[in-house]
Every structure is written in C-alpha cells, then in structure tokens.
Amino acid sequence: MTQLTVEKEQLVRPALTVSGISKTYGTGAEARQILGDITFEAYDNETVSIVGPSGAGKTTLLRCLAGLLEPTSGTVHLRDQLVTSPPEQLAVVFQDYSRSLMPWLTVQANVELPLRGKAGLTKTERHERARESLESVGLGSSGKLYPWQLSGGMQQRVAIARALAYQPTVLLMDEPFASVDAQTRSDLEDLTHRIKARYNMTILLVTHDIEESVYLGDRVIVMSGTPTTVTEIVPVDIPYPRDQITTKSTREFAELRAHVLSQIRTTTG
Amino acid sequence: MSTEAIVTATRARAGKTPKRRALTIITEIWLPILLFAIWWFASADSTSIYFPSLQSILEALGEMLTQRFASDIVPSLQNLGMGLLIAIVSGIAIGALLGLSPGLYRAFQPLLEFMRAIPGVALLPVMLVIFGIGSSMKIAVIAFGAFWPIMMNTVDGVLSVDGMTREVSKSYRLSRFDHVLRVVLPAASPQIISGMRLSVSLSVILIVASEYIASTEGIGYIELMSARMYQMDTMWASLLLLGVLGYVANVLFRYVEHVVLRWHRGVRGNTQGGQG
Ligand SMILES: Nc1ncnc2c1ncn2[C@@H]1O[C@H](COP(=O)(O)OP(=O)(O)OP(=O)(O)O)[C@@H](O)[C@H]1O
Ligand SMILES: [Mg+2]
Numbered sequence: 024m025t026q027l028t029v030e031k032e033q034l035v036r037p038a039l040t041v042s043g044i045s046k047t048y049g050t051g052a053e054a055r056q057i058l059g060d061i062t063f064e065a066y067d068n069e070t071v072s073i074v075g076p077s078g079a080g081k082t083t084l085l086r087c088l089a090g091l092l093e094p095t096s097g098t099v100h101l102r103d104q105l106v107t108s109p110p111e112q113l114a115v116v117f118q119d120y121s122r123s124l125m126p127w128l129t130v131q132a133n134v135e136l137p138l139r140g141k142a143g144l145t146k147t148e149r150h151e152r153a154r155e156s157l158e159s160v161g162l163g164s165s166g167k168l169y170p171w172q173l174s175g176g177m178q179q180r181v182a183i184a185r186a187l188a189y190q191p192t193v194l195l196m197d198e199p200f201a202s203v204d205a206q207t208r209s210d211l212e213d214l215t216h217r218i219k220a221r222y223n224m225t226i227l228l229v230t231h232d233i234e235e236s237v238y239l240g241d242r243v244i245v246m247s248g249t250p251t252t253v254t255e256i257v258p259v260d261i262p263y264p265r266d267q268i269t270t271k272s273t274r275e276f277a278e279l280r281a282h283v284l285s286q287i288r289t290t291t292g
Numbered sequence: 293m294s295t296e297a298i299v300t301a302t303r304a305r306a307g308k309t310p311k312r313r314a315l316t317i318i319t320e321i322w323l324p325i326l327l328f329a330i331w332w333f334a335s336a337d338s339t340s341i342y343f344p345s346l347q348s349i350l351e352a353l354g355e356m357l358t359q360r361f362a363s364d365i366v367p368s369l370q371n372l373g374m375g376l377l378i379a380i381v382s383g384i385a386i387g388a389l390l391g392l393s394p395g396l397y398r399a400f401q402p403l404l405e406f407m408r409a410i411p412g413v414a415l416l417p418v419m420l421v422i423f424g425i426g427s428s429m430k431i432a433v434i435a436f437g438a439f440w441p442i443m444m445n446t447v448d449g450v451l452s453v454d455g456m457t458r459e460v461s462k463s464y465r466l467s468r469f470d471h472v473l474r475v476v477l478p479a480a481s482p483q484i485i486s487g488m489r490l491s492v493s494l495s496v497i498l499i500v501a502s503e504y505i506a507s508t509e510g511i512g513y514i515e516l517m518s519a520r521m522y523q524m525d526t527m528w529a530s531l532l533l534l535g536v537l538g539y540v541a542n543v544l545f546r547y548v549e550h551v552v553l554r555w556h557r558g559v560r561g562n563t564q565g566g567q568g
Contacts, residue, residue, distance in 0.1 A: 089463055090463075109464070109465055114464070115463045117460065119456060122454055122456040123457075123460050125474075125478070126555045126559045127481070127555040127556075137464035137465070137466065140466055169555055171558040171561075172558065
C-alpha cells in the first residue's frame with residue numbers, strides 16, 4: 024500500500040502540495056502571525072491527519088487549502104493546478120456541522136445542492152448520486168427529513184454525504200467528530216475507513232484527538248509553536264483493515280500514540 | 293381554496309389531536325360571537341341615525357356585496373394585491389442586491405433612510421399629479437409605502453446571513469443564482485417575512501386613504517360617500533368589511549408564514565432543547 028503511493032509519487036505530482044504557507048491576520052501593530060512556513064504533500068488515496076493544539080491555526084490552514092482564504096505567502100497546488108479559489112475537485116466538511124447544513128432544505132436537497140453546479144449532471148443523476156452517498160453513510164431513509172430533525176452525529180454524516188456526493192479527489196475534514204459522543208465518534212471513524220476503501224480520495228483530517236489521528240491516518244502531521252509550524256510528520260504503518268478494538272490495543276498503536284503526544288508536549292512546552 | 297388554507301393553518305397551530313383542535317377553535321371564536329350577539333340585541337331597536345341596528349348594517353353589507361362587488365370591492369382588492377405584489381418583488385430584489393453589495397448599500401443608505409422617512413400617504417398628492425385619478429395612482433402609492441419595510445428587512449436579513457453558510461456556498465462553488473435563491477434568500481426569509489407583515493398592514497391603510505382622495509370607486513370610497521350622505525348603515529357596513537378583509541389578509545399571511553418558516557421554528561425548537 025505504502026509502496027504503491029511512493030511509486031505513484033514519482034510519476035505524477037502529489038494530489039495536494041502545500042509549499043511554504045504562512046498566514047498573518049491583521050496589519051501593522053495588530054498583525055498576528057498564526058502560520059509560519061508550512062510545507063507538506065498528500066498523495067493519492069492517502070489519509071493525512073493534522074494534529075495541533077487549539078488555536079494553532081488548523082482551521083486557518085484548511086481554509087487556505089480550500090481556497091477560501093488567501094495565504095500571506097506560499098502556494099497550494101491541487102495536482103498541477105494552483106489554488107486561488109475553491110477548486111472543483113475539493114470538498115470540505117466543516118468543523119461546525121450544525122451551521123454548515125441549510126436548515127430550510129431537506130437532507131436530500133442539502134446533499135444535492137452542490138451538485139447543481141456540476142456540469143453534465145441531469146436532475147435524476149443528481150438525485151441518484153445524493154441518494155447513493157446518503158446510503159453510504161447509513162442515512163438512506165432520512166432523505167426527506169430536515170437537518171434539525173436529526174441528531175448531531177446524523178447531521179455530521181449528512182455533511183459527509185454532501186462532500187462524498189461532490190466526488191472530490193481531495194476531502195478536507197475539520198475536526199469532523201469533535202462535538203459528538205464517544206460511541207458516535209468511533210462509528211464515524213469507522214465510516215471514514217469505509218469511505219477511504221470505497222472512494223479514491225485523498226483525505227486531510229484535522230483533529231485534536233491524538234488517538235484518532237493515528238487510527239485514521241497514514242501519516243500524522245504534528246503542528247505547534249508560535250507561529251505554528253510542522254514539527255514532525257509521523258508515518259503510521261499500521262495495516263488495513265483497522266479495527267477499533269484490535270488495532271487500538273496493539274503495541275504499535277500505543278507507541279505511535281505516545282510518540283505523537285510527546286511531540287505535541289515538547290513543542291508546546 | 294382560501295378557506296381550506298385557513299382551516300389548515302388553524303389546524304396546524306392547534307396541534308395534533310382533533311379534541312385540542314376543536315378546543316382551540318372554540319377558544320378563539322366564543323368572544324367574537326358573544327360580542328356580535330350583544331351588538332345585535334343592544335342595537336335591535338336603535339333609533340339613532342349614527343348607530344343603526346346591526347340588522348340594517350348587515351343588510352347594507354349584503355347589498356354592497358351583491359351590487360357593488362364588481363364595481364368597488366374587486367377594484368379595491370385588485371389595487372391592494374397589485375401594489376403589494378410590486379412592493380414584494382421589487383423590495384426583495386433590490387434588498388437582496390443591496391445586501392449582497394455592501395459598497396452599493398453604503399452609498400445608497402442615506403438616500404434610502406431619507407426616502408423611507410416619508411410617510412406613504414404624503415405621496416398621495418404627488419402620485420395624483422403624476423398618474424391622475426385611477427388605479428395606477430393607488431397602486432403606486434401602495435407599492436411605494438409597502439416597499440420600504442420589505443426592502444430594508446431584506447437588506448438586514450441578507451447582511452446577517454451566517455458566515456459559515458456563505459463559506460459552504462463558496463466552497464461548493466454554487467452558481468450566483470443558486471447562492472441567492474437557495475441560500476441567501478431562504479436564510480433571510482424570517483426577516484423578509486416580518487417586513488412583509490408590516491407591509492400588509494401598511495397597504496390596507498394606504499388603499500383606504502387613496503380611495504378617500506379623488507376616487508370614484510373602492511370600499512374606502514363607499515365609506516366616505518355614505519358618511520357624507522348620512523347612509524350610516526352602509527358606512528358601518530364598509531367599515532365592517534374592511535375589518536374582515538384585514539383579518540382575512542392577516543390569516544392568509546400567517547398561513548404563508550407557517551409554511552415558509554417551518555424550518556425556522558424547527559431550528560429554534562431544537563436549540564431550546566425540544567425535538568422538532
Ligand atoms: N478571521 C480572523 N481574523 C483574525 N484572527 C483570526 C481569524 N480567524 C482565526 N483567527 C485567529 O487565528 C488563530 C487560529 O485560529 P484557528 O481557528 O485556525 O485555530 P484552530 O487550530 O482551528 O483551533 P481549534 O482547534 O480551536 O478549532 C486563533 O488565535 C484565532 O483567534
Ligand atoms: Mg478549528
């Protein structure tokens with residue numbers, strides 16, 4: 024698996040290339056540099072976890088990658104294309120799911136909304152695609168409901184279904200499971216594994232949960248410091264399929280977890 | 293169709309069980325019936341020219357509804373509907389445009405605040421000069437007066453659309469059309485609707501006022517003429533009719549609001565801890 028991605032990397036450019044991103048909010052005396060010189064790549068079919076303390080600038084970084092925010096310096100490439108505005112091959116699952124869904128639209132209509140702009144999709148195809156991706160997150164029968172009629176975990180799955188239906192090559196997720204209970208969280212984590220196995224996507228997952236970063240990631244990018252930089256990129260060579268109980272109880276997993284944790288600890292002091 | 297709508301609205305408000313539905317209707321209706329009965333009997337053998345019996349008022353109303361329906365009532369309703377329609381369409385369109393282009397809004401704001409401060413009725417003589425006696429003048433007055441609350445509320449609503457909502461729209465590359473029609477305007481709809489509610493009341497005032505001035509038709513015209521000729525029963529009948537029309541307009545509007553803002557109630561219900 025890892026072998027394969029390495030070979031691909033030599034043939035074509037990575038799915039996502041981030042070079043020297045920095046971001047300063049405000050100007051003059053008010054200026055605060057949040058991100059300082061962030062560089063990394065994400066390859067095809069790879070899940071990259073990004074961990075860092077709260078306020079480190081993870082959301083800021085993701086917004087730069089998504090073309091929603093212009094970095095102060097540095098560039099983002101999607102394959103060969105320079106990102107200056109939201110690219111078509113990229114979808115975002117936002118941190119705050121309750122605000123990211125449109126409460127006036129049904130679940131089905133929410134998932135279909137972004138597909139309206141996709142060229143060459145008929146109404147029936149749009150409908151079918153949305154239904155399919157709702158099914159893949161286990162919400163096949165909730166299409167007619169409204170987001171506010173669903174639990175938090177279900178709403179987050181709708182947001183994921185919306186991103187999947189968009190069929191991006193790169194999926195950005197900003198602490199997608201931060202505000203759901205532990206059980207729902209592990210369900211959604213396993214859902215992410217299944218999505219990864221089924222769709223060919225590069226997934227960037229921002230999280231502040233170290234266990235989650237290791238469980239879901241092929242690599243973990245540790246971010247910290249002021250301004251925030253990449254302190255270490257930790258490869259996670261745990262084979263798939265991964266499982267909540269067996270994977271998390273292996274020594275390998277425990278060691279990686281401890282390693283990432285120590286990385287964050289040492290750099291935040 | 294409209295009665296059906298009203299019934300549905302009442303039902304929906306009343307909750308789910310038929311028992312509670314019936315109870316709600318009874319609670320809402322007993323007082324008006326009682327007051328009507330009191331009015332009927334207390335005025336039964338009235339000899340006052342100013343306060344005729346309810347029976348003669350209702351007879352005058354019946355006569356008005358049969359004989360002057362096409363000549364006066366229909367034109368009143370038509371002008372009202374037309375003026376309101378123009379105000380709603382242009383108010384939402386211009387409000388959305390200004391709300392989506394803050395630079396434009398800031399440039400126009402002082403002018404808009406000034407024009408909004410002009411009472412709608414003050415336009416009557418002006419419109420009379422421009423359009424002459426007739427429907428156009430009344431429609432223009434209503435459209436002008438009803439435009440402001442809708443337009444200003446639309447601007448407010450559009451400006452207060454959640455930043456996250458805009459971000460979603462942008463990151464999924466929604467077309468300008470979808471962004472406005474499926475995201476921004478629905479998000480602003482609670483404010484737009486409350487602006488429209490104001491406009492409905494305003495336009496009832498304006499239609500009557502416009503019919504007092506240089507008019508040859510309309511319910512307001514009937515009222516004014518009958519008062520001048522001391523036909524008190526007809527005068528009261530037209531007043532009664534105006535009240536009923538205003539009430540019906542309000543009920544219809546509540547129904548529209550009920551349907552359009554279902555999601556809004558759902559969201560609010562949820563944040564208060566209930567299940568939608
Ligand atoms: N639009 C903005 N203008 C000014 N400062 C901002 C803006 N957005 C974020 N910041 C600041 O940038 C810093 C990083 O914010 P960001 O939301 O990216 O952090 P985060 O790592 O995602 O945190 P969390 O884990 O809590 O979500 C914070 O100190 C925040 O106050
Ligand atoms: Mg964040």
